[in-house]
Amino acid sequence: MAPRGPAAPLRAAKLLPPLLLLLLLPPCGRCPAARGCPPACICTSDLLSCSRRALRAVPLALPPGATSLDLSHNALAQLRDRWLAALPRLEALHAGHNHIQELSPHAFHNASRLRYLDLSSNHLRAVETHYFDALLSLEELLLYNNRIKRVDENAFARLSGLRKVYLSWNNLTTFPFRSVQGLGNYSLRTLDLSSNSLSSIPVQELAALPENIRNGLYLHNNPIRCSCQLYVMLQRWKRRGFSSVKDFFEEHTCKVSDDVPRSLIKFLKYNDMFENCSVESEEAPPVPFPVLVGQPLLLTCNTSLPPAATYMWISPHHEPIKHPGNSNRSVELYRNGSLRIAAAKPWHSGVYVGLAMNSPHNASRLCEVNVTVHYPKPDGETFSTGLTTLLGCIVSLLLVLIYLYLTPCRCLSCCKKPAPLSPPQECSAQSSILSTTPPATDAPNRKVSANKHVVFLEPVSETQNGKIRLALGEDFPDVKHPKVLQLKSDSESISSVFSDTPIVS
Known part of the structure; x- marks a missing residue:
C-alpha cells in the first residue's frame, strides 16, 4: 500500500482533466490583471x-x-x-x-x-x-x-x-x-x-x-x-x-x-x-521676390499696417517667426513688421505670410511674399543654346567642304582608289581618274576607240587651267617605250580596274 503524505494531493491534481482545473481556478474578475475593471x-x-x-x-x-x-x-x-x-x-x-x-x-x-x-x-x-x-x-x-x-x-x-x-x-x-x-x-x-x-x-x-x-x-x-x-x-x-x-x-x-x-x-x-457675376479676377498670387544666394533679403507688406502690438511671419516650412531675432542674427523681425534675412540660402525659398497679432491667439493676414533664391549665372555664358548650335553646324559644313574640295591632288601612283563607273570627273579629293574619253579641251569631234593607249607624263610638265592633262600615245611618236595602260573594252568586266591588283603596263 502506497504511503500517504503531502505529495499525494499534487499527484492527484495531475490526474485531473484540464477542463476541471479551469473550473477550480478563481474567477477572472479576481485576477490581478483585471483589477480595477x-x-x-x-x-x-x-x-x-x-x-x-x-x-x-x-x-x-x-x-x-x-x-x-x-x-x-x-x-x-x-x-x-x-x-x-x-x-x-x-x-x-x-x-x-x-x-x-x-x-x-x-x-x-x-x-x-x-x-x-x-x-x-x-x-x-x-x-x-x-x-x-x-x-x-x-x-x-x-x-x-x-x-x-x-x-x-x-x-x-x-x-x-x-x-x-x-x-x-x-x-x-x-x-x-x-x-x-x-x-x-x-x-x-x-x-x-x-x-x-x-x-x-x-x-x-x-x-x-x-x-x-x-x-x-x-x-x-x-x-x-x-x-x-x-x-x-x-x-x-x-x-x-x-x-x-x-x-x-x-x-x-x-x-x-x-x-x-x-x-x-x-x-x-x-x-x-x-451670369453677370464676374469670376475672371482671380485672387492675386503671392508677390514674386527673386534674390541671389548670399544676398540680404528684406520682406515688407505694402498694405497699410493696422495698429497692432506685434507682428509675425510664417515661413515656407510652417514655422512661426515672431521673435526680434536669434543667436546669430540670420533672421530678424523689426518692430514695423518687416522681416530681414541676412544671407539668402536656397532653403529660404517659398511663400512667407505676414500676420498682425492683435492678441496672443488672434491674427489677421497682411500679405504673402513668394521668395525665390537662385544662383547667379556664369559670366562666360554669352551665347544662347540656339546660336551655339547654329555656329557648330556652319563650322562642320566648312570642314566637310574643305575636306572635299581643297585637299591637294598627289601622284596617281600613290592613290589606289578605284575609278568610278560614271564618266571622268575633274581631279578633286584623292587622285586623277583614267578614262577612255579624252578631255573636252582636246578636239571636240575626235573619236577615240575602246583600246586607246593612255600615257602618264613623268613628271607632268603641262597643265591646263591648273588641271592635270592626260597625254595620248599618239601624241608622243618619238618615245620608244612609253608607259602605257591598256584599258579594257566595254564588253569586258570593268571590275578589274577597281581592284587593288597592280596593273601591268
Whole structure:
C-alpha cells in the first residue's frame, strides 16, 4: 500500500482533466490583471469598453493603464470634474450618443495626453471657452449632431495641435472664423460647418484664411443669402481644386429671399442667376521676390499696417517667426513688421505670410511674399543654346567642304582608289581618274576607240587651267617605250580596274 503524505494531493491534481482545473481556478474578475475593471465594462490590456450599458454615470473605478475609453450609446447626462485623473495614459475618448447638455469647467482637466474626443450626437447647446482649453494635445474633435447654437471666439484658442473639427448638423447661425486664423498657420486642416443654419458668410474673412483651412472648410447645405461675392468665392475655390467645394459641389445652396424660408437653390449647379457675376479676377498670387544666394533679403507688406502690438511671419516650412531675432542674427523681425534675412540660402525659398497679432491667439493676414533664391549665372555664358548650335553646324559644313574640295591632288601612283563607273570627273579629293574619253579641251569631234593607249607624263610638265592633262600615245611618236595602260573594252568586266591588283603596263 502506497504511503500517504503531502505529495499525494499534487499527484492527484495531475490526474485531473484540464477542463476541471479551469473550473477550480478563481474567477477572472479576481485576477490581478483585471483589477480595477468595472463590472459593466470589458477590459483588455489598454482598451476599456463600456458601450451600450445604459450607464447614467461614469464608473468610479477605472483601470489606469487604459489608452482608449468607449462610453458611447449610454445615458450619461454630465461628466464630473477631474474624472480623467484615474486615466493618465488616455489618448482617445468616445462619448457620443449620450445626453450630455453641458460640460463642467474642469471636466477635461488631467487629460493632457488626449488626442481624440468624440462628443457627437449629444445635447450640447454651446461651445464655451473653458470646455477644451486643458486639452493641449487634442487633434480631432467631433461635435456634430448636437444642438449647438454658439461657439465662443476663443473656444479653440489654446488647441495649437488641432487638425479636424466637425460641427455639422447643429444650429449655428454664425461662426467666429477669425478665431481659427492662427490655427490654420499650424495644423488645422478640416473645419466642417455643413448642414447648419448659417445665413451669412463674411467673405472677406474667409478670403484671409490660410489655404489649408479653405481647402477643408465645408459650408454646403446652409441657408446662406445669395450674393455675387459668395458665388465668386466658391467658384474660385472650385477652380483651385479645393475639396470643400469639389466633393460637395451640388450640395451648396443659398437663399434667394429672406421672406421665403424655403427659397433655397443649388446655385453652383444652376448658376443662371449669376451670369453677370464676374469670376475672371482671380485672387492675386503671392508677390514674386527673386534674390541671389548670399544676398540680404528684406520682406515688407505694402498694405497699410493696422495698429497692432506685434507682428509675425510664417515661413515656407510652417514655422512661426515672431521673435526680434536669434543667436546669430540670420533672421530678424523689426518692430514695423518687416522681416530681414541676412544671407539668402536656397532653403529660404517659398511663400512667407505676414500676420498682425492683435492678441496672443488672434491674427489677421497682411500679405504673402513668394521668395525665390537662385544662383547667379556664369559670366562666360554669352551665347544662347540656339546660336551655339547654329555656329557648330556652319563650322562642320566648312570642314566637310574643305575636306572635299581643297585637299591637294598627289601622284596617281600613290592613290589606289578605284575609278568610278560614271564618266571622268575633274581631279578633286584623292587622285586623277583614267578614262577612255579624252578631255573636252582636246578636239571636240575626235573619236577615240575602246583600246586607246593612255600615257602618264613623268613628271607632268603641262597643265591646263591648273588641271592635270592626260597625254595620248599618239601624241608622243618619238618615245620608244612609253608607259602605257591598256584599258579594257566595254564588253569586258570593268571590275578589274577597281581592284587593288597592280596593273601591268
